[in-house]
Amino acid sequence: MLNDLTVGLIGAGNIAHVHIAAWKALGARVLVHSAAGAPEFAAQYGVEAVASYDELLAEVEFVDIVTPSPTHKQVALQAIGAGRDVICEKPLSLTAEDAAEMSAKAIAAGVRLYPAHVVRYFPAYASAHAAVQEGRIGKVAVARYFRVASTPAVAGWYREVARSGGVIMDLMVHDLDQARWTCGEVDTVYAVQSPPTVDGISPVNVAAHVTLTHTSGAISHLRATWGATGTKFRSGFSIAGERGKLEYSSAVQTGIEEELQEAEAGDLLIPASTLYESPYLTQLREFAQALRGGPPPRVTAEDGAAAVYLAEAARESMATGQAVSMSAFRNGATA
Secondary structure: OOOOOEEEEEOOOHHHHHHHHHHHHOOOEEEEEOOOOHHHHHHHHOOEEOOOHHHHHHHOOEEEEOOOHHHHHHHHHHHHHOOOEEEEEOOOOOOHHHHHHHHHHHHHHOOOEEEEOHHHHOHHHHHHHHHHHOOOOOOEEEEEEEEEEEOOOOOOOOOEHHHHOHHHHHHHHHHHHHHHHHHOOEEEEEEEEEOOOEOOEOOOOEEEEEEEEEOOOOEEEEEEEEEOOOOOOEEEEEEEEOOEEEEEEOOOOOEEEEEEOOOOOOOEEEEOOOOOOOHHHHHHHHHHHHHOOOOOOOOOHHHHHHHHHHHHHHHHHHHHOOOEEHHHHHOOOOO
């Protein structure tokens, strides 16, 4: 179904290597354009480098944007203006206003805009979401998410919060999306960070903590850490409901554990498997099939914009020391 697909990959940095592997596995023809490194990248993977963005847009069905975060809006709007559907790495943009503009312009142009929130495609997270939606642990009371990574802020643009969004927009945005996906819409956001950002410059090593209250009554606690250089990546969750809980940690488990108070056989384990395909491949296949007329994907432009709203509200909370009402924040106030 996809081996006659022509995709425009915009960017040739780290995440581009993951995306190109998925597109090649799907048999797609890939054209790549980047401000730097496109010829070398194309030679490495046996794809075609294109000298200009306009030339690429004239040849492809849609674009896959894997450029640095501060460029997402400009690159996406140019593709939308050319009538091309867009897949865009997270975050969709760095501000809620820009995310809303991108989504609105895509709708007006009659094109689709899909944000690449790939954690929705990781088996443990997808299984937890499904279990909650099926009511397996009852109504969710408290959910906890954590994400730890080696700091990217030792060099480059990541320390400039205006360009990266800091640890919340760059790293925690995944779990902000997860909390909303699994526990529902958010009423209030409260956030703290240690050490704090000073004059728009993020600390190299930093931890942020965010508490969300959901309209469902659930409370989510999120922690994201840029650790010392070389810190091993870890992530996980604990979701507690009225009849049980779901737990996962990439550091100690091979799958999601399900403790059900009413389970006759006791604790259940759904093991992960090294035979699972890459979540990036699963994600990009689902997006491509949707763009070819298949079922809608599990993540939409509205979801990407909502994650940016939550991240921006968290930054506002850190700046003011107060909880932020999402309804007020969306209407241009923070009281």
